Amino acid sequence: MSKKNMLIYAHYYAPDAASTGQILVDLAEGMRDRFNITVICVVPSYTGTIAPEYKTKRFYEEMRNGVRVIRVRVPEFSKANKMSRVRNIVSYFFGAMRATFKAGKQDVVYSMSQPPILGGLLGVWGKWMKHAKFVYNIQDFNPEQTLAVGYVKHKLVTDLMMAFDKFSCRQSDLIITVGRDLVETLNKRFRGQRVPRVTMINNWIDEKQIYPLDAANERVQEFRARYGLDGKFVIMYSGNIGLYYDLENLVKVIGKFPNARTADGREVAFAFVGAGAVLDELKRYVAEHDLTNVTFIPYQPKEDLVYSLNAGDVHWCVNARGIKGVSVPSKAYGIMAAGKPILGVLETGSEARYLIDGTECGRCCEPGDYKAVANEIHWYLDHAGSEELVDMGKHGREYLVNHLTRDISVNEYARAIEALL
Template identity: 65%
Template sequence: MSKTKLDQVNKKRLLIYAHYYIPDTASTGQILRELAEGMLEQFDITVICVVPSYLGTVEEKYKTKMFYRENINGVDVLRIRVPEFSKTNTMSRVKNILTYFFGAMIATFKVGKQDYVFSISQPPILGGLLGVWGKWMKHAKFIYNIQDFNPEQVMAVNYSKNKLIIGTMMFLDKFSCRQSNLIITVGRDLVETVQKRFKGKKVPKTVMINNWIDEKEIYPVEQNHPKVVAFKEKYGLSNKFVVMYSGNIGLYYDLENLMKVIEKVKPGTKTADGREVVFAFVGAGSVLDNLVAYKEKKRMDNVIFIPYQDKADLIYSLNTGDVHWCVNAKGIKGVSCPSKYYGIAAAGKSVLAVLEKGSEIRCIVEETEAGLCAEPGDYESVEQNLKRFIENAGTGELIAMGQRSRKNLVQNLTRDVSVRKYMEEISNL
């Protein structure tokens, strides 16, 4: 038997539960794609996920069967048909998520023997429980990848104050943590949350591995690049100073209050180098309609809303921003880590951070002097930082911030570095 065939026979099998997977634009789906493909040299990998539907719609070709099998770049993918939903309709989202959850339980029996089961903390609570189910059904070792802690995230934004619901969620997710053979989370502050949950007693094995972005796919591009120019022309951003927010326009970012800060920068305001200041929101989410309504009510003509961009075009939209927001609502420290930072850093852009002191991304921004930071809720400081960026537009200070951010990412936060850590940790179980 050849060495190649022998390696294939000896490979361990790893099952990944991923609510979303490419071509969906969810950040975790993109991360899991790169993780799965990066680990193929060591594992045979199967992904159980939904049919492409992150924005709520489902193509006709995915509406005829319950399950669809694909192979994407060497990864076996088993997709589950789910109903369409609206991001602003809670019941339709719940129906969609539950269909995935129960469909994934059934799909587990369709993927054969597995040595490892890897599940992500999305959908909240259910992602962990799927990992436990896979561990039991496949007699496999369970790796629980916690990107967001719930119910802590729900509590942080007062999404629910029902003590029974909160208590049940906490009980179930702690159960998933206890059942895991390894918890991998994405920030120093998130490791502390695991320890707090268990009050330092019988804490499940936990390690931190940073998220990443492929620095070969997202990198600094000159402003005269034809596709950057085309993007600017399409959305009225030519010759403007662009303060950009790119990503999920959802509950956990305090964007509605930040709009009140943006409102203070009146349409027609110009930078020191003579460019008009505009604010571009790229993406979609549950509070988008609220932001649009506020813009129209206040006649904020310097605010522009732009749809999600295809992954191939993300490099050009990110490079259009002169400064990028990286924000979380108050209480999110130790609960969630905004992955959008990695795209900002890869594009070599300065950061307008609204993050709690001690949170992973704020620590990185401060350690590398990659931007200006303010506490969530301290809108006066946010306004001052925004003003400083406007007053220093086009200067070496802003450029140097972005360069330091990019340099640190290339040295310490690449896909290859993080994927290698994942393989090592899983193989050592």
């Protein structure tokens, strides 16, 4: 039997470092033996800048590890400037619509909920243009996410956003969400009536690329030394330093630990690895309050992520209040893969908290309860170097290997999609 054709709309795709982009790389490459995959995405630009070789044409085509990739040129942008981000996203949307005609015959169209609202509408467009089945992967619910953090406050705008995304949901042949709480949100949207067909499949991590390393590992020590973390107890945040994590307030809690030491006598360092819309705000606060125990580290190349994650003793996994049922922080999977304990600031009933509490791979408190956050930091400092922390990391790694690997989740995606055809 000949393979069916599958078109994937991917706002970001390798080599961009976006977590959703990496998910789509794993998905596309993991299903290439079962489908002929075409990906439509932006030119590499997750940081906001675009290399000169991607500035001369409107579209670029390439084969990447057996996957056909059509890249759309977009304008450069600043993550701190809302209007420049909007221009960039809208440019991708219309460019991807045009690129659809370059994709040829397709049997199934897969689109993710990124960029917000437009990702779903691209899937509908692809379904109509290609007379194909439409699979809508909801990683984040919008406008619920933008409402939760006040990013968009005009009711007319948010009502239109909701109407458009519900339209995309209704047009889908299958919705795949990434959390049990997101399934609940979908049911609430449609009030339990005529709910679109939905299944839940967890996100994943490649456990062969991210895995526990001994603290004495040369590359881990090299990373720690490079950023002044050598010999310190490191509480690390790794990922998008963006709008949905309440980091602006969490750094204020960190400010209450200026000269903290662990029970075993180590200095405490708080490391932020990554970039995003609130990075400059965090840097300003740290500079204004002379927080010498806070370090900012740029995004790490994919091949070095195993070393940076292992350089942390404890990792933050956080969301702002109101994100339950809206989004699942994918960084939880990387932390579990590295075998590190988690300091979770997550709402009860959210998917990431289900995973952390259920596997006992960390400790959690509610977003907005900053006294509880401080207490959890104290707890980790008091237990630094203990077998209890080692066991937390082992629990997370063991659960991930058995339930949350790339092969397991990608096979679930492939089976769900094949069932439509």
